[in-house]
Amino acid sequence: MKLVESLLKSPNTSMFDVEQIRADFPILKLKIDGKPLVYLDNAASSQMPQPVIDRMTKYQTMQHANINRAVHYLSETATAEYEKSRHKLKNFINANEEREIIFTSGTTDAINLVAHGYGRKFICSGDEIILTTLEHHSNIVPWQMLAEETGAKIRVVPINDEGELLIEEYKQLFNKHTKFVGVTHVSNALGTINPIKQMIEFAHARGVPILVDGAQTAPHMNIDVQDLDCDFYTFSGHKLCGPTGIGILYGKAILLERMQPFKGGGDMIASVTFEKTTYNTIPHKFEAGTPPIAAAIGFGAAVDYLSSVDLSAIEAYERNLINYATEQISHIPGIRIIGSATEKVAVLSFSVDRIHPHDIGTLLNQEGIAVRTGHHCAQPVMQHYKVPATTRASFSFYNTMVEVDALISGIQKVQKVFL
């Protein structure tokens, strides 16, 4: 417990009070079969604090109507609140303009939007798209579908055994056919933080646009899209204490304007006749149909909440959590940590000798501990490590050192069952 005490007393963690934060999350009071919930599946989806729940309830109770439509009070209120949320997201990632923020149903939807809107317009047969081994399936499959359709090729950046991208190999992959790069900011399976600024700079020096999948980044650290200078950046609301069904695509206005629409329908048009339809301006060109308005407003409230906690303090606190968890778990015999990048977020992927991840997951659940087991929608990563699956504990700023201890003793209990 010495380390815990020293960590708890370190200046970084004193910047916010974790117990006070936990009080904002009603679900954390839950008991699973009489045991306190230890929620360590944050990389799959995070929990929602009361202010976000309240904001969505308020919208649904007193402000709901369809947006961008009618002249009546409720429609105007809903439209204003929806757009206010776009403004908050713009500030959250330091985008230049609101119209560069497209609401999507999530990260997957956003990547499909770019693969369609940009890819099907500008990528042709013989062109090459660079992706990395660390990608989630959602940043692989849309590009494969595009490649199959157009005859383009996918090139893949390999990783080392720590789970870090081989940047020299990345640079070698560029040639005159390279037309696009898709890279995840943070690996969902391993937690590796990729050197995306360097990667963006390199791609831009060769005139190649780059999309950054930020699904695992947003709840853990500050994002500044102008500083990164990425062409596209995307993340989902439900991974940063917001609701499911909403996410954003940030894109540079000059690119979004040149792209073709993804989905056709209401709202995305300027005028429609059976002879010809002209499209609306961005961001509306990419927001066909009635969006999940309550979710978009909740997303804005989640961003407010995270900003009130202070992302720099979150980053420091989570670093202490992962350092402590890594140190504690490495004392357990038979544990192999999968992914030990120098730069990583609070994700701990591991395997236990002779015990299948699904058995670990089921038995940890018996202790009230929620972890993810499986391939984490990142099968190429599993193939690199030659494992079919891992157990993954992914932390958030509302997790505690005591919960790390619960995980550690939970794993030891599982090992006893299989002795």
Place this chain on the structure above:
Amino acid sequence: MITKSLYQEVILDHNRNPRNYGSLDNANRSAEGHNPLCGDHLNIKLNLSEGYINDISFQGESCAICKASASMMTANVKGKTQADAETMIQEFREMTIGKLEPNDKHHLGRLTVFFGVRDLPTRVKCAILPWHTLQAALNSVATISTEADDDPMHVSIGNA
């Protein structure tokens, strides 16, 4: 709690010391079963003659539930007729998806240790994969997957 009753000694024992594990020299039927959701796979070989399963073996990589299920299955169907085995396959499937109750008439014997799996929908496929593969082997189907469209049990499992 259900999971406690699932990971009971008999299952842990079959996981530790699986029966009929390995290859089979005189096999005339075999099938490969996959669960792409978790990467589990197992191979079943058997010798079927005059309607009897004379010998049977399995091999593969899987979780404890799947391995114990395969081990107990092979021990239970060895020496039985194909028709008896198919009855057990049907009953085991119905048990894991909640259609067969403990007091119903059945031929599962100690295999009822898997009753608890019905309360863990994500683990039903682990328990059922060996049975599924056995059915494929008996019917001379080379490979099966718990996720394939033509999987005869796919719909029922999905609805579990």
